Amino acid sequence: MNAAALLVFLTGLAGAGGAPAAEQCGAEAMPPQIAPIVAPFDMPRMQRPVFPDRVVDIRDHGAVGDGKTLNTTAIAKAIAAGAASGGGRVLVPEGVWLSGAIHLRSNIDLHLEKGAVLRFSTDPQDYLPVVFTRWAGFECYNYSPLIYARGCRNIAVTGAGRLDGQAAPWGGWLARQNEMARMLIDLGRRGVPVSQRVFGSPDKPLRPRRNRGTYLAPRHRDVEYRGGSDFGERLLQGVGGGRGRQAAAVPRHPPGKRRL
Numbered sequence: 001m002n003a004a005a006l007l008v009f010l011t012g013l014a015g016a017g018g019a020p021a022a023e024q025c026g027a028e029a030m031p032p033q034i035a036p037i038v039a040p041f042d043m044p045r046m047q048r049p050v051f052p053d054r055v056v057d058i059r060d061h062g063a064v065g066d067g068k069t070l071n072t073t074a075i076a077k078a079i080a081a082g083a084a085s086g087g088g089r090v091l092v093p094e095g096v097w098l099s100g101a102i103h104l105r106s107n108i109d110l111h112l113e114k115g116a117v118l119r120f121s122t123d124p125q126d127y128l129p130v131v132f133t134r135w136a137g138f139e140c141y142n143y144s145p146l147i148y149a150r151g152c153r154n155i156a157v158t159g160a161g162r163l164d165g166q167a168a169p170w171g172g173w174l175a176r177q178n179e180m181a182r183m184l185i186d187l188g189r190r191g192v193p194v195s196q197r198v199f200g201s202p203d204k205p206l207r208p209r210r211n212r213g214t215y216l217a218p219r220h221r222d223v224e225y226r227g228g229s230d231f232g233e234r235l236l237q238g239v240g241g242g243r244g245r246q247a248a249a250v251p252r253h254p255p256g257k258r259r260l
Contacts, residue, residue, distance in 0.1 A: 049154045051109045054088030056081050058097070065095020067119060072100035072126060082108050087154070092116045092161060100126025101144035101208070106152045112161025120146045122169040127208040130200035136181055138188035140197035143208040173207045180206045 023029065034046040056078045059065075063074035078090050079102070087107025094115035100123070104110060112118055121127075127143035132150060135142060146165060149155055180199060184206070187197045199206040 049109070049156050051107060051154070051156070052086055052088045054082065054085060055091050056085075056088060057091045057093065059093065063097060065093070065097050065116075067096035067098055067117075069098060070100065070121065070126070071097050072102070072121075075099055075102055079103070079105055079108055079110075092118055092159070102147045103144070104147065104149035104152055104155045107154045108152075109156040109158055110147070112157075112159035112163070114160040116159065116161030117164055118161065119164040120166055122166050124200075124205075124208070128200065130198060132194070135184055135199075135206055138184050138197070139194045140184055140187075140199055140206075141194070142198075142206045143200040145208055170207050173205055176205050177207055180204055 034048065036045055037043045058071065058075050058078045061074045061077040061081065063069075063071040063078070065071075075090070075092075075097075082088050082090050083105035089109045089111045092110070092112045094113060096117045096119055098119050098121060100121045102110070102118075124143060127145075129144075130141040131144045131148060133140065133142050133145060133148075146163070147157065183204075184197060184199065198204070
């Protein structure tokens with residue numbers, strides 16, 4: 001495809017349909033089927049992930065929704081239990097659930113029901129150990145993103161609840177973070193191996209990815225993000241790489257509030 005054709009195609013994507021109306025936003029507006037993508041190249045038909053009819057409640061693994069108890073371990077146990085039994089829905093019920101990094105596994109639908117708030121910790125230690133991720137498009141090892149998956153298949157984040165990244169306390173990182181970002185870019189441009197691009201420490205502070213909060217590392221298939229309007233604050237970040245990747249997201253923001 002030549003440059004002119006590509007420009008026409010991308011322009012069409014950018015302007016297709018305009019901003020969604022308020023009634024087109026949110027989980028309830030998600031159509032049952034993903035509309036086919038019309039492109040000047042072969043494009044596989046996207047399919048929604050399908051999960052076993054099984055529910056694992058995070059409360060059954062020790063989670064407490066008081067907004068104060070750290071539930072990282074409890075949520076990890078719930079995800080592990082769901083994955084071990086063949087997959088299904090990991091339920092985050094109504095309440096305020098404080099957590100550090102959440103790592104998904106194959107065949108898991110992380111579902112926040114209406115009234116649920118998954119509030120992420122502001123303590124950097126809750127995003128260790130470091131994981132493979134990207135910053136400014138450059139691969140590295142850094143603090144885990146808020147919700148992370150690598151090498152997974154058939155995963156989703158759904159529901160009408162909220163993801164609260166608590167961005168304000170991280171504002172003080174800006175100066176050092178910019179310095180570290182320049183360092184990472186320089187390492188990448190010089191071809192330094194990814195295994196040596198290690199951040200995620202007080203002396204090399206790149207904050208956890210949270211301004212679109214979720215990072216799905218390369219080699220994923222069958223990925224879905226479906227949430228209420230508050231989910232749109234932190235859309236899936238960096239659904240990367242992997243042949244045959246499939247992903248879908250529903251419009252979330254009324255006119256004037258789109259962040260895509």
